[in-house]
Amino acid sequence: MLKNGWLNKGVWQKVLAALLLWVTCHVSAVPTDEITQMLKGQQDAWNRGDLDAYMQGYWKSDRLRFASNGKFHFGWDEALATYKKNYPNKEAFGELKLTIKEIKMLSNYAAMVVGRWELRRPKDAPTGVFTLLVEKIDDRWVITMDHSSDSSRDKN
Secondary structure (H helix, E strand, O other), rough: EEEEOEEEEEHHHHHHHHHHHHHOOOOOHHHHHHHHHHHHHHHHHHHHHHHHHHHHEEEEOOOOOOEEEEEEOHHHHHHHHHHHHHHHHHHHEEEEEEEEEEEEEEOOOOOEEEEEEEOOOOOOOOEEHHHHHEEEEEEEEEEEEEEEEHHOOOOO
């Protein structure tokens, strides 16, 4: 194996090939793909009327932050209570469509997501924009801060 203090060329090639194989087998999905999938899961849960599944996209912490309709909300429990109050039944949920305009990676563990939301309901069709801070916590991408605004209110 050792020849004049150097690793035998054949052994070195095998080690390099094994290392490359290991790296390619252990590369996970691109973070933006994982974030997009998380948001798609939220959209699907919302459209099923499954608020509990929808909330899994948010960080289950009292440090979760929301800003919407000119108000600040703090914590996962408060967010869930607010959603339950504002969306008491499937008709109130409507059909949600999220359109991601940009995902900007801030680090390996944080991203800013900017997009548009639309709700289609029998009586109205509100729309708006959102900015999310998404972080990888406990090996999951979760929303830690959500700032959403309702553009349809500006039309009045």
